[in-house]
Amino acid sequence: MFRQNSLDIGHLMAIAQLDEAKRRFRRIKPGDVFEVTHDAGEIISLYSKLDLTSALQIDRLDDGFTAKIIDRPIEIRKRHAYGVIESSLFESAAQAGLSDRTIMNVAGIFAWDVDFILDIRSGDNYYVQYEEIWQDGEFVTDGEIIAAEFNNNGRQIQAIRFKDKENVTDYFTPDGDSVRKAFIRAPVDFTRISSNFNPKRRHPILNTIRAHRGVDYAAPRGTPIKAAGDGKVIFRGTKSGYGKVVILQHGGNITTLYAHMSSYAAKARVGTRVRQGQTIGYVGMTGLATANHLHYEYRLNGVHRNPRTVALPDAEPINAEYRQQFLAEAAPILEELENFKKTQVASIAFSAQ
Ligand SMILES: [Zn+2]
Structure with a gap:
């Protein structure tokens, strides 16, 4: 690029030694613009945008070059x-x-x-x-x-x-x-609801009448599962039919459960606090499951409620x-x-x- 413009190689070498310039040149990608002022190849100044609000400015002094990061006001x-x-x-x-x-x-x-x-x-x-x-x-x-x-x-x-x-x-x-609201209605970006909350469902694998006490959200393996609300991780581990499970405790005596995960998010360890929307694990089909999905439960005072219709508490008002x-x-x-x-x-x- 610089050769095409027959710029002074010695000058370019000197500029490339400057820390700010080094950092800039390391991140160079096609389409980047460098504005160079020169006098028959002798570089006088060089300017290049870094991001929306800053740019690299290089100027020639008597004994070399100086580099500085300048603000680009918006x-x-x-x-x-x-x-x-x-x-x-x-x-x-x-x-x-x-x-x-x-x-x-x-x-x-x-x-x-x-x-x-x-x-x-x-x-x-x-x-x-x-x-x-x-x-x-x-x-x-x-x-x-x-x-x-x-x-x-x-x-x-x-x-x-x-x-x-x-x-x-x-x-x-x-x-x-x-x-x-204090809770996200569906804590995963799902492709479809594969099974609704239903107290009298025939279980697809066991073929017996067993309450389905949550909602199944079909999603590709590895889709992030979000904490439905601010809370604390009170369980993380394997529970037979549920496979890999995370249970969160929230305020107002509400717990939420996320089952069949392929893996857990590293930060969501037992005892840690999680924020609403934070990834706690990834969709999978561990435990009794015929396809990748999130099985999600919402419990108020220990009683299972339909996550799709339960009245969700409002989020905290302004501090x-x-x-x-x-x-x-x-x-x-x-x-x-x-x-x-x-x-x-x-x-x-x-x-x-
Ligand atoms: Zn389910």
Whole structure:
């Protein structure tokens, strides 16, 4: 690459000795751009982007070269969008000018409350306030959702972003309640439900009537199994028919059980705390199983409940330490959302005339 431009080999060697340059050259891949200023091959400076917010800058001095990492400032622009659903969320998003990525994020925020396949009605609508990332006057990508409102079949749900001091993003209602639930409904990305919760099922292998006290989610071997909620690993090992099993203890006297794993996640050892969504093991067919699947059980006060229909507890509201800050930040965001809604309603009324 450098030879094609007949650059001074001595200069290149000197530059390649600099630590910052060494690190950059080690990660070189096709398509990377190096901007070189030179005078008949004598290198004056070299510039190359490292990531979205930094770049490598090399300059010639009298007695060699210096390298430094420089900031590439980004600019965050706020955007609003309004969408009305006729048939599907994704179709409406295209009309509202929202990218796939942003509408996925919207769906993710409300997924705890709205089933975007089953609950959607024609006329449902939503407002989104989100970030766009710009750099040097050019659009780079969509950023996070700042706030969103979903009007589903006459029901209004609002979610506002909050970033804590560790920069962890979460979404809350205007009152500071979590928009999430304390449990994920299905703790694996499944291809289909191969067996439902059924107190009087005929067992496929034993051919006797035996209660099926969980739900079977078919998924390829090795698919990650997620902790349904925050909790503690109280059992990890083999239980005859269940094969490799993990049992988690959660608050509110709830336990969840995950069976037929091919293997466990190394970090999910007995006695350790796990976070909601953390991988605790992988789908397999150990124990009595005819195909790869996760057998998942949910127990409340020791009683098996149907994981697909049990009323899930809400996730914890905003931490008391952040409550005042959240309410103070949420107020102007909600006001902006309200103002934007008014302009949308006005423009629709206008275009209908
Ligand atoms: Zn099962």
